[in-house]
Amino acid sequence: MLGRLNHVALAVPDLARAARRYSETLGATVSEPQALPEHGVTVVFVELDNTKVELLEPLGEASPIAAFLAKNPKGGMHHICYEVADLKAARDRMVAGGARVLGDGEPKIGAHGRPVLFIHPGDMFGTLTELEEV
Amino acid sequence: MLGRLNHVALAVPDLARAARRYSETLGATVSEPQALPEHGVTVVFVELDNTKVELLEPLGEASPIAAFLAKNPKGGMHHICYEVADLKAARDRMVAGGARVLGDGEPKIGAHGRPVLFIHPGDMFGTLTELEEV
Numbered sequence: 001m002l003g004r005l006n007h008v009a010l011a012v013p014d015l016a017r018a019a020r021r022y023s024e025t026l027g028a029t030v031s032e033p034q035a036l037p038e039h040g041v042t043v044v045f046v047e048l049d050n051t052k053v054e055l056l057e058p059l060g061e062a063s064p065i066a067a068f069l070a071k072n073p074k075g076g077m078h079h080i081c082y083e084v085a086d087l088k089a090a091r092d093r094m095v096a097g098g099a100r101v102l103g104d105g106e107p108k109i110g111a112h113g114r115p116v117l118f119i120h121p122g123d124m125f126g127t128l129t130e131l132e133e134v
Numbered sequence: 135m136l137g138r139l140n141h142v143a144l145a146v147p148d149l150a151r152a153a154r155r156y157s158e159t160l161g162a163t164v165s166e167p168q169a170l171p172e173h174g175v176t177v178v179f180v181e182l183d184n185t186k187v188e189l190l191e192p193l194g195e196a197s198p199i200a201a202f203l204a205k206n207p208k209g210g211m212h213h214i215c216y217e218v219a220d221l222k223a224a225r226d227r228m229v230a231g232g233a234r235v236l237g238d239g240e241p242k243i244g245a246h247g248r249p250v251l252f253i254h255p256g257d258m259f260g261t262l263t264e265l266e267e268v
Binding site for chain 1: 142208210224227
């Protein structure tokens with residue numbers, strides 16, 4: 001059921017500085033910053049040969065990563081996203097297995113324009129886990 | 135310079151339970167647990183289509199993830215590992231860019247039998263970052 005690792009998201013307090021570290025020092029290909037106000041983040045994509053890392057900086061008052069950065073002011077690993085073919089089937093298996101889905105439990109349209117949902121980190125061994133239908 | 139994302143490592147307090155969650159609930163292919171006493175961990179590999187996730191449980195008295203789990207008893211995202219073609223060149227660029235390499239700064243043989251080193255999370259926006267020569 002689990003497909004590709006879609007991305008790993010790293011929350012950073014200073015997106016421009018983090019993007020320079022990845023591009024100039026590590027020699028990675030990084031995107032221009034993209035503001036996603038409806039998701040409360042500005043993102044830079046670090047393009048790797050097999051997947052991507054997303055550097056996230058808070059955007060706006062109600063950013064979903066603001067609390068994380070308040071707790072981890074230097075930044076840190078925020079979540080991991082796996083691809084699944086059938087998101088509702090994956091959700092139903094997770095719920096039947098005792099895992100909580102964040103929000104109202106229904107898939108939302110994520111930052112890539114595809115349905116996503118998040119599994120509570122307390123039910124995934126401390127790791128906030130996103131599932132994306134691809 | 136940055137190549138593939140080699141793996142994401144998640145520290146977990148109960149490896150058998152975490153492996154079952156990935157295999158039975160999420161339908162992923164997972165390896166048998168592998169004890170790596172020289173690295174202080176027991177690992178289960180979650181094989182994804184494009185990379186792998188490593189579930190790590192402490193092994194022995196001096197496990198490098200014991201302190202992390204003491205601070206994060208439910209577990210959490212521990213580190214990310216990128217592949218590079220020339221590890222010493224990558225290290226030298228990181229050091230020239232102001233980043234600290236853990237330990238004595240020299241590559242060690244990692245859990246996959248290849249040279250690795252770790253960049254201080256304080257110099258990578260809170261993310262412990264492993265570089266592996268492939």
